[in-house]
Amino acid sequence: MAEDAPRATIASIAAEAGVSVPTVSKVLNGRPDVAPATRALVEEVIERHSYTRRGARGRSRSKLVELVFHELDAGWAAQIIRGVERVAAAERLGVVLSELGGAHRPRQEWLDDVFARGSMGVVFVLSEVDAGQRRQLLSRGVPFVVVDTAGEQPADVPTVGSANWSGGLAATRHLLSLGHRRIAVISGQPDVLCSRARVDGYRSALEEAGIAVDASLIRYGDFALEGGYRHGLELLGAADRPTAVFAGSDMQAVGLLRAARELRLRVPEDLSVVGYDDLPVAEWIGPALTTIRQPLGEMAATATRMLLALARGETLRNPRMDLAVELVVRGSTAPPE
Amino acid sequence: MAEDAPRATIASIAAEAGVSVPTVSKVLNGRPDVAPATRALVEEVIERHSYTRRGARGRSRSKLVELVFHELDAGWAAQIIRGVERVAAAERLGVVLSELGGAHRPRQEWLDDVFARGSMGVVFVLSEVDAGQRRQLLSRGVPFVVVDTAGEQPADVPTVGSANWSGGLAATRHLLSLGHRRIAVISGQPDVLCSRARVDGYRSALEEAGIAVDASLIRYGDFALEGGYRHGLELLGAADRPTAVFAGSDMQAVGLLRAARELRLRVPEDLSVVGYDDLPVAEWIGPALTTIRQPLGEMAATATRMLLALARGETLRNPRMDLAVELVVRGSTAPPE
Numbered sequence: 292m293a294e295d296a297p298r299a300t301i302a303s304i305a306a307e308a309g310v311s312v313p314t315v316s317k318v319l320n321g322r323p324d325v326a327p328a329t330r331a332l333v334e335e336v337i338e339r340h341s342y343t344r345r346g347a348r349g350r351s352r353s354k355l356v357e358l359v360f361h362e363l364d365a366g367w368a369a370q371i372i373r374g375v376e377r378v379a380a381a382e383r384l385g386v387v388l389s390e391l392g393g394a395h396r397p398r399q400e401w402l403d404d405v406f407a408r409g410s411m412g413v414v415f416v417l418s419e420v421d422a423g424q425r426r427q428l429l430s431r432g433v434p435f436v437v438v439d440t441a442g443e444q445p446a447d448v449p450t451v452g453s454a455n456w457s458g459g460l461a462a463t464r465h466l467l468s469l470g471h472r473r474i475a476v477i478s479g480q481p482d483v484l485c486s487r488a489r490v491d492g493y494r495s496a497l498e499e500a501g502i503a504v505d506a507s508l509i510r511y512g513d514f515a516l517e518g519g520y521r522h523g524l525e526l527l528g529a530a531d532r533p534t535a536v537f538a539g540s541d542m543q544a545v546g547l548l549r550a551a552r553e554l555r556l557r558v559p560e561d562l563s564v565v566g567y568d569d570l571p572v573a574e575w576i577g578p579a580l581t582t583i584r585q586p587l588g589e590m591a592a593t594a595t596r597m598l599l600a601l602a603r604g605e606t607l608r609n610p611r612m613d614l615a616v617e618l619v620v621r622g623s624t625a626p627p628e
Numbered sequence: 629m630a631e632d633a634p635r636a637t638i639a640s641i642a643a644e645a646g647v648s649v650p651t652v653s654k655v656l657n658g659r660p661d662v663a664p665a666t667r668a669l670v671e672e673v674i675e676r677h678s679y680t681r682r683g684a685r686g687r688s689r690s691k692l693v694e695l696v697f698h699e700l701d702a703g704w705a706a707q708i709i710r711g712v713e714r715v716a717a718a719e720r721l722g723v724v725l726s727e728l729g730g731a732h733r734p735r736q737e738w739l740d741d742v743f744a745r746g747s748m749g750v751v752f753v754l755s756e757v758d759a760g761q762r763r764q765l766l767s768r769g770v771p772f773v774v775v776d777t778a779g780e781q782p783a784d785v786p787t788v789g790s791a792n793w794s795g796g797l798a799a800t801r802h803l804l805s806l807g808h809r810r811i812a813v814i815s816g817q818p819d820v821l822c823s824r825a826r827v828d829g830y831r832s833a834l835e836e837a838g839i840a841v842d843a844s845l846i847r848y849g850d851f852a853l854e855g856g857y858r859h860g861l862e863l864l865g866a867a868d869r870p871t872a873v874f875a876g877s878d879m880q881a882v883g884l885l886r887a888a889r890e891l892r893l894r895v896p897e898d899l900s901v902v903g904y905d906d907l908p909v910a911e912w913i914g915p916a917l918t919t920i921r922q923p924l925g926e927m928a929a930t931a932t933r934m935l936l937a938l939a940r941g942e943t944l945r946n947p948r949m950d951l952a953v954e955l956v957v958r959g960s961t962a963p964p965e
Contacts, residue, residue: 354744358725363709363713366703368706369701372700372727376727380727386725387725389713390709390713390717400720404720407691408722516908516909542909545912545913549912549913549914552914571853572879572909576886576914577886577913
C-alpha cells in the first residue's frame with residue numbers, strides 16, 4: 292500500500308483536515324456517524340488532492356452491482372434490467388436496482404449507501420453523476436458506466452449507447468423512400484443527447500433529399516405516451532398536417548396512434564408512423580409498428596461487462612461505444628395516398 | 629444465545645454431523661468453501677432438528693432486501709418494482725433484483741448468495757420456495773413474503789395477493805350486464821392459483837345469470853401476448869364464436885385484439901374485450917381497454933412493509949391478505965350488435 296511521496300494518503304488527509312484516520316475511513320465508507328461539517332471538510336481535502344483509494348479494487352467488495360434508472364418506465368427498463376441480470380447472474384452477482392424518481396442525478400444519501408454496502412460498481416441508465424459525485428466514486432475506487440447517457444460526459448467516463456443519429460437517419464430515409472415529403476419528428480427532451488442526435492439524423496435525411504426543414508414539424512417532449520399523444524393532436528390537427536411522423540419511442544408512437552384515431556386518420560393510409568426501441572409490444576399493437584430496433588439488452592449487458600472489467604482493475608479497450616440500430620418495417624408505414 | 633435444552637445449537641449440529649462448528653457456520657452463511665457431501669450432511673441435520681438460528685434477526689444484516697421474479701415481463705414487473713422501491717428507499721434499503729428465467733423456484737446457488745450477502749429478507753413474485761428451501765430460509769432467520777402466489781402456500785407463509793375471484797366475477801358480470809351471453813375466458817396457467825380463481829369468478833357470474841358453462845370457451849395459457857393471440861384466433865375463428873372475451877392480462881388482451889383485427893372483427897362492435905391489470909398502456913391502445921385494475925404497486929409495497937416488520941422480529945397481524953380490485957370501463961366493451 293505504498294503511496295508515491297506527493298500523493299495523499301488517508302493519514303495525510305486526516306492530518307490536513309485535523310481529524311482522526313478512522314474518521315476519514317468512515318467518510319470514505321459512507322458511514323452515517325460523522326458530523327456533516329466534519330464530513331464536508333474531509334470531502335474537500337479528498338477532492339483537493341484528487342485522492343483515490345489505492346488497492347480499493349483489491350479490497351473485499353460485496354458481490355453487488357448497482358443499476359440506477361432515472362425513471363422506471365415499463366417495457367424499456369425491463370429490457371435493460373434483463374441485460375444486466377444476464378451478465379451479473381453468470382458471475383453470481385446481485386443487482387441492486389434504484390430509481391431516481393425522474394431525477395437524472397442521485398442524492399448524496401444514495402451514494403453513501405452504495406459506499407456502505409461496498410458495491411463493485413454502478414451502471415447508470417439515462418442518469419449520471421455530477422463532478423463532485425464523480426470524484427467521490429473515483430476516490431472510493433467504485434467504477435461506473437453510463438448507458439444511454441442523457442448529457443455530455445467527461446472523456447474518462449465509460450459510456451454505452453446506440454447509434455441514435457443513424458437511427459434518425461434510417462427512420463426518415465425510410466419515410467422519404469415511401470414518397471413522404473412532409474415528415475414530422477417527436478423526440479425526447481432537447482437537453483438529452485440521444486434526442487438531439489435522432490433529430491439531427493432526421494434533418495440530415497431531409498437535407499440529402501433536398502427538402503427544407505420546417506421547424507414547426509420538430510417537437511420535443513419526453514419519451515412517454517402522453518408526449519406522443521399531445522404533440523400528435525397538435526401536429527395532426529393542423530391544416531398542413533404531416534403525412535408521416537417519426538416518434539422518439541414506441542410508447543410515444545402508441546400515444547400518437549391514439550391521437551390519429553381520435554382525429555379519424557387511418558394508419559398507414561392517412562398517416563405513416565415510425566417508432567423507436569422495438570419493445571415487445573410494438574409488434575402486437577394495431578397496426579404493427581415500423582420502428583428502429585435498439586439493442587437495449589445488449590447495451591446493458593455490454594455496460595455490465597465493462598463495469599466488471601473495471602472492477603477487476605482492467606483498462607477498457609473501447610471505453611465509449613455505440614451499438615448499431617436497425618430499421619424494422621411493419622404495418623404502420625406506407626406511401627402517402 | 630442460550631438455547632432450551634432440547635433445541636439444536638450450532639455446536640450440537642456440528643457434533644451430530646461430525647464436523648467443526650465453523651463448518652456449520654459456513655453452511656448457514658452460504659459460503660462456497662464446503663464440500664458438497666459435508667454440506668448435504670449438515671443441511672440434513674439442520675433440517676432434522678428444525679434448527680432455527682436464534683437471534684439471527686438481531687445479527688448485523690446487510691441493508692438489502694431481495695425481490696425475485698419468476699419472469700420479468702414488461703409493464704407488470706415495473707409496477708411491482710416501483711412499489712417495492714418506494715418502501716425500501718424510505719428506509720434506505722437496497723433492492724436486489726433477481727429473475728428466475730421463467731422458473732417458479734430459485735436454485736440453490738441463488739439461496740446461497742442471499743445468505744452470503746446477509747439480506748434482510750425476500751419478496752417472491754409469482755415464485756416460491758419448496759419445503760427444503762423454506763427450511764433453509766427459516767434456519768437462517770431470513771423472512772420472506774410471497775406476492776401473487778403461484779401455488780398453494782403453507783399456512784405460515786405470508787402472502788399478498790389481490791381478489792382474483794372477485795375480479796373474474798366483476799369482469800364477467802360487466803359483460804353479462806351489456807347483454808353478452810356467449811363469453812369466453814383466457815386465463816394464465818391452470819396450476820397458478822390466480823388463474824384458477826379468476827376462471828372460477830367467471831363461472832360463478834355465468835351461473836348466477838343462469839347460463840351454462842361451455843368448457844370450450846375456457847382457455848388457459850400464460851399471461852403473455854402470444855397466448856392471447858393464439859387462443860383468440862381459435863376462439864374467434866370458430867363458427868359459434870363468443871361475442872365477448874375476458875382476458876387474463878392486459879398483454880393477453882393486446883394479443884387478442886390483434887387476432888380480432890386479423891379476423892376483421894371490430895372491437896367493441898363485433899367483440900367485447902376485458903383485460904386484467906390496468907397497465908399504463910391499457911388506456912392508450914385502440915380501443916382503450918376495459919380492464920380489472922390490480923393494485924400491483926400497493927401489493928408490492930404492502931409485501932415489503934410486511935417483510936420489514938418480520939425482519940424487525942414483529943408478528944404480523946394479517947400475514948395473508950388480498951387487496952381489492954376494480955372494474956375500469958373504457959372503450960373495448962359494448963352491447964353485442
